[in-house]
Amino acid sequence: MKKFLLLFFLFLCCSNVAYAQDAPDLPPGLSEGDMPDLPEGLTEETPAPADDSLQIHPKSFIQVDLTGFLEIRSGMRIRHDAYEKSTPVGEGRLHAELEKHWINAGFKISSDYVYDTVVGRNRIQLDEGEGWLDMREASLVFTPADFMDVKTGRQIMTWGTGDLVFINDLFPKDWVSFFIGRDVEYLKAPSDTVRISLFSWIANIDFYYSPSFNSDRYITGRRISYWNTMLHKRSGRDHIVRVMRPEQWFADSELGLRIFKNIRGYELATYGYRGFWKSPSGMDVRRGKATFPDLNVYGASIRGNVFSGIGNMEFGYYDSGNDRSGKDPSVRNSEVRLLAGYEIEIARDFTIGFQYYMEKIRHYHGYKKSFQGDNPPRKHYRNVFTMRITRLLMGQNIKLSLFAYICPSDSDYYIRPNMSYKLTDLWTVEAGGNVFYGRHDYSFFGQFEKNSNLYFSIRRYFHF
Amino acid sequence: MKHFRTVGLLFSISLFLFITADTGSAITVDEIVKKANQAAYYKGSDGRAYVSMTITDSQKRRRTKKFTILRWDKPGKDDLYCEDQKYYVYFHLPADVNKMVFMVWKHVKSDDDRWLYLPALDLVKRISSNEKRTSFVGSDFFYEDVSGRNINYDTHELSREDKNFYVLKNTPRDPDSVEFSYYIAWIHKKTFLTIKAEYYDKNGEKYREYVALRESTIQGYPTITKSVMKDIRRGSSTVLEYANVQYNTGLPEKIFTERYLRRAPVKYLR
Secondary structure, three states: HHHHHHHHHHHHHHHHHHHHHHHHOOOEEEEEEOOOOOOOOOOOOOOOOOOOHHOOHHHHHHHOEEEEEEEEEEEEEOOOOOOOOOOEEEEEEHHHHEEOOOOOOOEEEEEEEEEOOOOOOOOOOOOOOOOOEEEEEEEEEEEEEEEEEEEEEEEOOOOOOEEEOOOOOOOEEEHHHHHOOOHHHHHEEOOOEEEEEEEEOOOOOEEEEEEEOOOEOOOOOOOOOOOOOOEEEEEEOOOEEEEEEOOOOOOOOEEEEEEEEEEEOEEEEEEEEEEOOOOOOOOEOOEEEEEEOOEEEEEEEEEEEEEEEEEEEEEEEOOOOOOOOOOOOOEEEOOOEEEEEEEEEEEEEEEEEEEEEEEEEEOOHHHHHHHHOOOOOOEEEEEEEEHHHHHHHEOOOOEEEEEEEEEOOEEEEEEEEEEEOOOOOOOEEEEEEEEEOOOOOOOOOHHHHHOOEEHHHEEEEEOO | OHHHHHHHHHHHHHHHHHHHHHOOOEEEEEEEHHHHHHHOOOOOOOOEEEEEEEEEEEOEEEEEEEEEEEEEEOOOOOOOOOEEEEEEEEEEEEEHHOOOOOEEOOOOOOOOOOEEEEEOEEEEEEEOOOOOOEEEEOOOHHHHHHHHOOOHHHHEEEEEEEEOOEEEEEEEOOOOOOOOOOEEEEEOOOOEEEEEEEOOOOOOOOOEEEEEEEEEOOOEEEEEEEEEEEEOOOOOOEEEEEEEEOOOOOOOOOOOOOOHOOOOOOHHHO
């Protein structure tokens, strides 16, 4: 019996030894004797630091916060343009933001001081965004009730789901800045408005009222040449676009509404707008001036995660109020606009996105019948595909991006390559281009062909 | 009788040898992993911190980012409940990202929802979230290091322990989904904080290392308030320092919505 037990014991011990011998070599990191030291705070010798050494006061909420940048930006046309200067952009800019927020109120003043070498007029024109001063924001924000925010004054607003394609975002755009190669943040121009936002568990409501019309900073010919439908040729500084802008306070006001809700990460929204076409979209033939006809827009959108990427769809009906039947050749026809997009990070720091955008003329028959002009009428459908590729390199300090609008129905395209490099936390350099091409001189992007340009900028940020 | 005693003794010895060879500990691996996950990412019902991040590249150039981070946990059945969370990251510096907000709704069972708010454009941008092991704001930390890696994505084994640490080897269930073939984590026995982690590539070479540099007990919760992540291949490293850490602040869930992207919740960011 004793012998048996001894054997049994030996067997058990051996099986353990065998187990140990069968075990593979320990992988790196698992060898004995490399236990880390305990960090400060967990060792018995060093007591944990007193709590107040871990208290820092983030400056921005304690005092008024001043941030901004100084920038030099210069560009050149890559094609000869008989109607414009060879540099679409050449400027020094100081951007300063002054901001302060309390719990229930705050203010923001954001202004740009510009030394411009291209247009050469220093008179301030806030609507066009020309002159030595561009007041981008001067707003007050307050929370009168727990369920309500109010923001009033000059402000930048954005909503909708498109990537550089806008359907229900009827806030003013600065197309000139966008085309000449200013930073993309200058695509959004300010509105003078009151914005009231209401929040509840059923849905949220955003409402704004602008007592006077805030138009786009549209193409005037001062920096960008365009297709002149009256003269049936390209024009620029020789024919600055003359407009009749709705200018009466309160009578020519704008209203916008968004009702939105986030359902488990899916953002649903419906929109309404009452105002005017944001860029000239009609003609007063008698006076020879471009007009901003009445416009109402109704739309909806959805955005959310789809197959590990972001999918979005947006719809809008553009009701051209001054030409409901679509027979008036001096007013732009009503349109149905549709957008579907998808964006995905296909590899680390490498993102691609695609969008399909469609514009359909509502009363095409009426439009075609009444159309007057030398160039062919617009097609019933305008299709645009957009593509975005973004690659981040060197610890995300270099950003390479390419955005392209490709329009098979008009046979034209617009490509925006860009690269930026953050030299340090304060210095950034950037270079890029705006390349337009069109088979026809009168198509949407084709008319800007001679404005194709390259630009370069250097920027130094500051904060106090 | 003597026989029985011998039998009992020998049997206990062999049993002991058998058990120690296997696990050697009363706590299960599963419990260690859960407690470590809890200690790292789920302290209290919510939390906030002011974070300084210093990134040093291979040429010793330094970049600094400062942000406030707010965290909200979905209430669960018990203290060990570690599931969905919401994060709100408000940037102070550098100046080019000042007042930008990054928001995440972290889902354990599906893809996260992520948003970025760009104040200059008033733009609420949606960003895709399939790449969780991508650099967090240009640092050596990954998104997953900041908000936690799903513990079910790896198998865990306790490879050894001493008086201070449990040493866990973590192997991905889906090796193609990640860049590491395994990582070793040193879990502090008393606090369940991860004090060190080493990541190994497919050739068994260490290429990434995390080390906790300072612990502070805040409101009774042991917290790592200073840590470093090194990217050995690139020669860069990032130091994270947490200040103004506070737990159970009573942060409401509604902060993590579009409203507060556009209008920063000053009360909770102070």
